[in-house]
Amino acid sequence: MGFFDCISSDPPIEIFRLTELFNNDKNPSKVNLGAGVYQDENGKMSTLSVVRAVEQSMAQDLTLDKSYLKPIGQDSFCQACLELVLGKQSSSIIENRACSIQGLSGTGCLTIGLKFLYRNGYKIGYISSPTWSNHGSILQSIGFDVKQYRYWNKDKLNLDIDGLLQDLQDAPENSVIILHACSHNPTGCDPTHEQWQQISDVIKQRKLFPFFDFAYHGFSSGDLDQDAWSIRYFADHQKHELLVAQSFAKNFSLYNERIGHLMGIFSSTDIIPKFRSQLTTIIRQIYSNPPVHGARIVATILNNPTLCLQWKDNVRAMYERIQSMRQLLYTKLKQLGTPGNWDHIITQHGMFAFTGLNSRQCQILVQQHHIYLMNDGRINICGITQNNVDQVSKSFYDVVTT
Ligand code: LMR
Numbered sequence: 001m002g003f004f005d006c007i008s009s010d011p012p013i014e015i016f017r018l019t020e021l022f023n024n025d026k027n028p029s030k031v032n033l034g035a036g037v038y039q040d041e042n043g044k045m046s047t048l049s050v051v052r053a054v055e056q057s058m059a060q061d062l063t064l065d066k067s068y069l070k071p072i073g074q075d076s077f078c079q080a081c082l083e084l085v086l087g088k089q090s091s092s093i094i095e096n097r098a099c100s101i102q103g104l105s106g107t108g109c110l111t112i113g114l115k116f117l118y119r120n121g122y123k124i125g126y127i128s129s130p131t132w133s134n135h136g137s138i139l140q141s142i143g144f145d146v147k148q149y150r151y152w153n154k155d156k157l158n159l160d161i162d163g164l165l166q167d168l169q170d171a172p173e174n175s176v177i178i179l180h181a182c183s184h185n186p187t188g189c190d191p192t193h194e195q196w197q198q199i200s201d202v203i204k205q206r207k208l209f210p211f212f213d214f215a216y217h218g219f220s221s222g223d224l225d226q227d228a229w230s231i232r233y234f235a236d237h238q239k240h241e242l243l244v245a246q247s248f249a250k251n252f253s254l255y256n257e258r259i260g261h262l263m264g265i266f267s268s269t270d271i272i273p274k275f276r277s278q279l280t281t282i283i284r285q286i287y288s289n290p291p292v293h294g295a296r297i298v299a300t301i302l303n304n305p306t307l308c309l310q311w312k313d314n315v316r317a318m319y320e321r322i323q324s325m326r327q328l329l330y331t332k333l334k335q336l337g338t339p340g341n342w343d344h345i346i347t348q349h350g351m352f353a354f355t356g357l358n359s360r361q362c363q364i365l366v367q368q369h370h371i372y373l374m375n376d377g378r379i380n381i382c383g384i385t386q387n388n389v390d391q392v393s394k395s396f397y398d399v400v401t402t
Contacts, residue, residue, distance in 0.1 A: 013133075014133065014374060014375065015034065015133070015374070018034040018035070018366075018372055018373075018374065019032075019034055019035050021366065021372065022034060022372040025370055025372075027370045029370060029388070029391060030370040030371075030372070031043075031370065031371045031372065031383055031388045031392060032372050032380075032383045033371060033372060033373040033379040033380050033381075033383040033384070033392075034372045034373060034374060034380060034383075035380065036185065036250065036352065036380055037255060037380070037382070038250060038253055038318050039380075039382045039385075041321065041385055041386065042385065043383065043385050043387075043388070045255075046253070047253060048252060048253045048311070048314045049310070049314060050301060050307055050310040050311045050314055051252060051253065051254065051297055053307075053310075054297050054300050054301060054307065055297065058296060058297070058300070064296070066292065068288075068289050069102070069289050069290055069295070070280075070289065071279070071280045071283040071284050071288060071289045071290075072101045072102060072276055072280055072283065073101060073102020073103070073261070073289075073290050073295060074102060074292065074295045074296075074299060076299045076303060077102055077261070077295040077296075077298060077299035077302075078099075078100040078101065078102055078261060079100070080298070080299050080302035080303050081100045081246065081261040081298075081302070082098050082099075082100045082263060083302075084217075084224070084228075084302055085214070085217075085228055085231060085232075085244060085246060085263060086098060086228070086231070086235060086236065087225065087228070087232065090232070090235070090236050091236045092235045092236055095269065096269040096272065097265055097266050097267070097268065097269055097271075097272070098235070098263065098264070098265045098266075099263070099264050099266075099272045099275055099276060100261045100262065100263045100264075101261060101262045101263075101264075101275075101276070101279045101283075102259075102260075102290050102295055103260050103261055103262050103283075103290065104258040104259075104260065104287070104290060105247045105248070105249050105257075105258040105259060105260040106213060106215045106245055106246070106249065106260055107134055107138065107247075108258060108260065109245035109246065109247070109260045109261060109262040110134075110135070110138050110178075110211075110213060110245040111138055111142070111286075112262055112279060112282050112283060112286070113211060113243045113245055113262045113264075114138060114139060114142050114144065114176070114211070115142055115282045116243075116264075116275070116278055116279060116282060117209065117211070117243070118142050118143060118144065119278070119282075120278075121174065122144075122174055122175075122176050122209060123144060123174075124144060124145045124147060124171070124172055124174070124175040124176065125139040125144035125145070125146055125147070125175065125176045125178065126146075126147050126148065126149050126167070126168070126171055126175050126176065126177045126178065126208075127139065127146065127147075127148055127149075127178045128148070128149055128150075128151035128178070128179075128180070128184070129148040129149065129150055129151055129152065130151065130152060130186055130187065130376060131151070131178070131180075131185070131186075132185045132186070132213070132215075135178050135213070139176075139178075144176070147171070147175070148167075149163075149164055149167035149168055149171070149177070150163030150164050150166070150167050151163075151184070151187065151189075152187050152189065154356070157344045157356055158189060158344070159189050159190075159191060159195065161191070161195050161198070164199070165198055165199070165202055168199065168202045168203060168206060168208060169202055169206060171206060171208055173206060173207040173208070174207060174208070174209065175208050175209070176208075176209045176211050177203060177208050177209065177211065178211050178213060179199070179210055179211065179212050179213070179230070180212070180213050180215075181212040181214040181217070181227070181228070181230050182214070182216055182217065182219070182220035182221075182227045182229075182230065182349065183215075183216030183219045183220045183227075183349050183350025183351065183352070184349075185215065185350070185351075185352060185378075186352050186354055186376060186378035187348065187352075188344075188348025188349050188350050188351075188352045188353055188354055189344075189348055189349070189354070190220060190349050190350075191230070193229065193233075196229075196230045197233070200233065200234055200238050200240065203240065204238065204240065209241070209242070209243075210234055210240055210242045210243075211242065211243045211244075211245070212230070212231055212234075212242065212243070212244040212245070213245055214228075214231065214244050214245065214246040214247070215246070215247040215249070215250055216250055216251070216351060217246065217251050218251045218312075218315035218316075218318075219250065219251065219315075219318070219319055219322065219349070219350045219351055220349040220350050221319070221349070222315070222316045222319035222320065222323075223316075224312060224315065231244055235265045239267075240265070241265060241266050241267055242264075242265050243262060243263065243264050243265075244262070244263040245260065245261075245262055246260050246261055246262075246263065247259075247260040248260055248294065248298055250351065251315050251318075252294075252297070252298060252301075252311070254294050254297065254298070257291070257293055257294030258291065258294065259294025259295055259297075259298060262279070318382075321382070322350075322351060322381050322382060325381050325384040325385070325389070326345055326346050326348075326353065326381055327346060328384070328386070328389050329345055329353075329381070329384055329389055329392065329393060330342055330343075330345045330346045332389055332390065332392075332393035333345070333393050333396060333397070335393075336393055336394065336397045337397075338393070338396060338397045338400055338401075339400055339401065340356065340400060344356070351380055351381060351382055352378050352379065352380060352381065353378070353379050353381055354376075354377060354378055355373075355377040355379055355396070356377055357396070357399065357400070358377065359375045359376070359377075361377075361399040361400065362374070362375050362376075362377055364399050364402075365395055365396075365399055369391075369395040369398070371391075371392060371395050
């Protein structure tokens with residue numbers, strides 16, 4: 001009898017299971033609309049040209065070593081991140097109330113940020129319904145009582161702003177509210193500026209704590225300043241205290257480098273050293289100190305105006321390809337006379353479209369059409385190309401009409 005004879009397996013994690021099914025599928029016309037990874041017009045994931053150039057010059061630089069970083073990461077990286085999110089003129093930066101900590105992409109930064117909140121008395125966490133599946137899982141693993149606020153109106157295929165405001169209104173004081181700064185995952189549906197103002201008002205009135213997940217900076221509008229609007233409004237205009245977990249997986253295409261940062265904005269500058277000290281402890285306990293490669297790439301680019309412009313062009317190009325594929329899919333679905341209103345395909349933002357296809361239709365697409373998508377109907381628009389759009393739209397037509 002072994003110690004672990006009685007253990008059971010956990011349920012599979014959908015995104016990984018879907019990727020594995022896709023990889024094992026031998027059909028040459030298979031299409032991957034699953035995991036949120038940017039693919040180019042040939043359906044390939046490629047390294048950004050600006051990242052490739054920086055890596056090449058780093059490889060020649062014999063002064064770069066692989067010694068330990070501080071647990072909270074590299075200073076030049078963290079300062080550049082603050083300015084990227086808030087803008088150089090941000091009052092939170094000028095008043096020295098903002099601070100960034102290097103972390104392990106979105107998941108890692110959410111985890112250390114939530115651990116910081118939990119050890120300081122925050123025990124209830126609200127996530128949107130629906131949301132990225134890892135949000136609830138991370139909150140739960142830390143010990144939070146996880147609750148949901150309404151977000152998606154599945155009949156009208158848009159934001160349920162009344163339900164959302166009501167649920168925040170009813171939330172107990174000191175609840176942590178996880179918000180998607182832009183390109184909501186999975187719905188692609190972002191609040192308007194006016195709706196963000198309403199959300200900010202309720203959060204302030206009810207003494208809730210906003211925690212922004214910022215994984216798709218640049219993908220909502222192609223403009224990095226515009227996509228940071230919600231955070232800047234909360235931080236600089238409305239003077240909220242808040243946290244932001246930003247991932248550079250998507251907008252730098254640095255998926256497996258696990259690079260991101262946790263930004264905290266506080267009511268006074270005195271909090272900053274305490275925040276840094278607590279985060280040092282939290283990180284020390286989990287992974288001690290972060291890897292350097294991704295941080296060097298991002299810091300080199302953000303701190304060099306020429307490289308930064310090139311990166312912005314790279315982000316803009318990814319955004320434009322996504323927009324053109326949204327339009328193409330929409331046009332094809334309309335040309336086929338596919339029943340239903342498909343306007344949301346072109347009005348949603350970011351990498352994903354929340355198609356409205358039900359789970360039965362999604363399963364048929366995977367099992368019979370070799371089109372891989374999440375069971376809630378989310379598709380990664382980047383998986384669509386000129387070569388496969390006819391197959392995708394015809395398959396959607398078939399599952400909707402049978
Ligand atoms: C996604 O939502 O598809 C990505 O963020 C990948 C992941 O880890 O879930």
